[in-house]
Amino acid sequence: MTYFARPAREAFAKAGLRGGLMTYIAGRVAALGPVGAALGSAVLFSFHPSLVERILPRAWTFASASNVLAAREAGARDSLFELLGDEMPSADALWTAAITIESALASEPSHGRAMFAAHRALPRSDDPLTRLWQASTVLREHRGDGHAAVLVTAGVDACEAHVSAIAAGGLAHDWLRFRGFSDQDRAAAQERMCEREFMSTDGTLTAAGYEERATLERRTDEAAAAAWDExxxxxxxxxxxxxxxxxxxxxxxxxxPDPYPPVG
Structure with missing residues (x-):
């Protein structure tokens, strides 16, 4: 959400990046360094590779990965400060939340979780609001890496995952365009899901489709849950x-933005 607040847009523009897709994709992968399309596509499971190819490595001709990281962090912090206003939690509450997340993830193995490992290795801020944003980002990437692994293991590709979420009412159709998938991609994904009896020809999920979604979410939760045991x-x-x-x-x-997600 903070990507679209005014302070974040201004921070990215100052660094040399403009446009929702370039700032989002470059911002997500910058922790890995100035990566190209192949690695970018590998870690950004939910984007069509052709979309990532149009943005990486071109983004690094406008801004270095280190500058993008700095802009992302500053923009997130300033956006949160502006949006929270008088409802900002106390510094003690922010620190407690940040340290709790960091402690939970400190001993989590990083093998198979490239985005998690890269973000966990970044320097940590002394500002409590920034520190909580950093910790939450590491947590987000930890679960995201696990979710991608679960989907790959189940033989579900990115477009099928989006189509399933749309059919379940969790996403708008424009989400597919934001992630680089065409109407033809959507139709092909629906056909594959019909063949597996996860979807009906009218585009609605079958009972088996809902059960499959629940199973994948449960496995994702299980892959993330161990971090919180202690x-x-x-x-x-x-x-x-x-x-x-x-x-x-x-x-x-x-x-x-309305409509969300932005396209272009």
Missing amino acids: VDEGDLVMCEETLTRIADVLARAKVL
Whole structure:
């Protein structure tokens, strides 16, 4: 969400990047360095490779990976500061949430989780709001890497995953275009899902399709859950309260473009 707030847009523009897709893709992979399309496509499972190819490595001709990282961090921090305003949690609450997440993920193995490993290795800020954003980003990439592994193991490709989410009511159709998939890609994914009896010809999920989605989400949760086994219950509750408070404020702020996701 912070990608689309004014401070974030200004930070990326100052670094040399403009446009929602370039800032998003370059911002996501910058922790890996100035990677090309092949590696970028590998770690950005949910994007069509051709879209990543149009952006990487071209993005690095406008801004270095280190400058993109700095812009992303500064833009996120300034956006959160502006959006939260008087509802900003206390510094103690921010620190507790950040350290709780970091502690949970500190000993998690990084093999098979390239994005998680890259973001966990980045320097950590002394500012509590930035530190929580950093920790939350590492957490996001930890779960995302696990989710991609679950999908690959189940033989579900990115377009099929999006089509399934759209049919379940979790995404808008424009999401496919934002991720670089055409109407032909969508139709082909639906056909494959019909052949596996996960979808009906009218584009709705079958009972087997809903069951498959639930299974994949459960496996993703299981792959992420072990990190929290040793976390103090009190710290976990405080962390959840702080993150929920922030999420509620951001949801009310409605800073996302309309329609979302942006295309182009």
